[in-house]
Amino acid sequence: MSVPDSIDRLIEQFAKFPGIGKKTAERMSFYLLNTPNEQSIHLAEAILDMKQSILSCSVCGSITQEDPCTLCSDLKRDDNFICVVEDADDIYRLEKTNSYMGRYHVLGGVLSPLDGIGPDELNIDALLLRVKDGMEIVLATNPSIEGEATNLYLAKLLKQKGAIVTRLARGLPVGSDLEYTDDATILSAMEGRTAL
Amino acid sequence: MSVPDSIDRLIEQFAKFPGIGKKTAERMSFYLLNTPNEQSIHLAEAILDMKQSILSCSVCGSITQEDPCTLCSDLKRDDNFICVVEDADDIYRLEKTNSYMGRYHVLGGVLSPLDGIGPDELNIDALLLRVKDGMEIVLATNPSIEGEATNLYLAKLLKQKGAIVTRLARGLPVGSDLEYTDDATILSAMEGRTAL
Numbered sequence: 001m002s003v004p005d006s007i008d009r010l011i012e013q014f015a016k017f018p019g020i021g022k023k024t025a026e027r028m029s030f031y032l033l034n035t036p037n038e039q040s041i042h043l044a045e046a047i048l049d050m051k052q053s054i055l056s057c058s059v060c061g062s063i064t065q066e067d068p069c070t071l072c073s074d075l076k077r078d079d080n081f082i083c084v085v086e087d088a089d090d091i092y093r094l095e096k097t098n099s100y101m102g103r104y105h106v107l108g109g110v111l112s113p114l115d116g117i118g119p120d121e122l123n124i125d126a127l128l129l130r131v132k133d134g135m136e137i138v139l140a141t142n143p144s145i146e147g148e149a150t151n152l153y154l155a156k157l158l159k160q161k162g163a164i165v166t167r168l169a170r171g172l173p174v175g176s177d178l179e180y181t182d183d184a185t186i187l188s189a190m191e192g193r194t195a196l
Numbered sequence: 197m198s199v200p201d202s203i204d205r206l207i208e209q210f211a212k213f214p215g216i217g218k219k220t221a222e223r224m225s226f227y228l229l230n231t232p233n234e235q236s237i238h239l240a241e242a243i244l245d246m247k248q249s250i251l252s253c254s255v256c257g258s259i260t261q262e263d264p265c266t267l268c269s270d271l272k273r274d275d276n277f278i279c280v281v282e283d284a285d286d287i288y289r290l291e292k293t294n295s296y297m298g299r300y301h302v303l304g305g306v307l308s309p310l311d312g313i314g315p316d317e318l319n320i321d322a323l324l325l326r327v328k329d330g331m332e333i334v335l336a337t338n339p340s341i342e343g344e345a346t347n348l349y350l351a352k353l354l355k356q357k358g359a360i361v362t363r364l365a366r367g368l369p370v371g372s373d374l375e376y377t378d379d380a381t382i383l384s385a386m387e388g389r390t391a392l
Contacts, residue, residue, distance in 0.1 A: 003288055004261040006249040010242040016235065017224050028213045030285040032243065033250060033259060039212065040247045044240035046206040047228065051236045053202040054229060063229060065200040089226040092199055 007033065059130075061106035061123045063088040071104055078102045082130060083138040084154065086110055086147070094140065102138070105130065110146040111153060119153065127154075133162035140168050143188075203229065255326075257302035257319045259284040267300055274298045278326060279334040280350065282306055282343070290336065298334070301326065306342040307349060315349065323350075329358035336364050339384075 003011070007029050014025035032040050056062070057069035064070070071077065071091070081102025085091055091104050107122045131137065137158050141147035155165045170188035172181060181189075199207070203225050210221035228236050252258070253265035260266070267273065267287070277298025281287055287300050303318045327333065333354050337343035351361045366384035368377060377385075 004250060006246040006261065010246045013239040013242045017227055019220065019223060024215060027215060031213055037247055040243050043209040044243045046209045047236050047240045050202040050206045051233055054200060063200065065202060
């Protein structure tokens with residue numbers, strides 16, 4: 001015998017999340033089964049509500065509940081900087097560090113010819129329209145091969161517009177150990193060494 | 197700035213699951229945000245559908261879509277054995293092993309005076325009505341202090357009904373190592389040693 005169909009279907013849905021395996025999906029489903037109905041209703045409503053209420057900001061392409069988003073309409077932020085990220089959630093990771101006070105721009109991915117993602121699939125035209133002479137554009141894509149290729153492609157276009165183009169530093173993560181650091185990271189750390 | 201409210205609410209809902217921390221809840225929420233609407237709708241429907249379609253079996257107290265459940269109505273199972281479990285999901289864990297062909301009974305928890313759970317809060321009366329002279333009742337509560345206390349309480353009542361009462365063996369888990377096994381488990385394994 002197996003679990004009732006309706007539980008099986010829920011397990012299947014939970015198991016679709018990245019990082020959620022069959023076991024965790026089972027535990028989540030049985031947990032919901034044993035909680036009051038209201039909790040399941042709240043969860044289902046929160047899921048549907050989020051999908052309905054979230055728009056894409058017409059300026060930066062980030063996710064928002066009003067257009068333009070709070071970051072684009074914030075008068076205290078510095079218009080001379082635009083930080084380019086792959087996805088909207090990267091903005092929240094950067095904002096948490098309080099290390100940057102400029103604007104953002106969301107590409108919606110990186111160049112990846114094998115997956116059929118070329119420049120037309122990314123939010124690049126809108127970025128070029130925002131760039132003005134002398135602005136600093138901070139490229140904050142993930143440090144992957146596709147991220148680097150996207151950076152090189154963008155840098156060329158952005159420099160033509162007269163922008164200063166920078167990217168996030170590569171190097172040893174804080175708290176790491178050389179023993180457990182991969183070669184590519186050590187190479188980047190050596191190339192990017194800074195004077196003390 | 198923080199994430200839009202509707203995403204925050206969803207993160208909060210996901211973080212309520214046991215074993216799902218804030219980080220995982222965030223990752224799950226952003227994942228849903230980036231997937232087609234249908235996936236969110238399927239998930240929300242599966243949650244609500246499960247809560248609506250699942251009943252409690254009037255015989256054993258397990259979860260089921262029809263009453264009595266498939267295990268209680270299966271003519272091939274042995275009526276001389278009842279395995280007593282804490283929760284319905286424990287049945288699926290036991291059934292996976294194909295080690296038992298009797299019936300089941302779900303207590304709905306264990307005795308826990310500190311949490312206000314006494315005999316009246318558990319599905320014990322229905323169990324006593326099912327027990328007949330000479331039946332074997334296998335107690336399969338979790339090997340916790342509350343589980344053991346519940347076993348002792350049930351054993352007394354069940355023996356008065358003329359039942360043979362057993363419980364799952366305590367001992368070393370298969371594939372474990374004495375070096376990493378806690379004292380209570382080693383003690384149980386020693387006390388329950390079997391002849392080879």
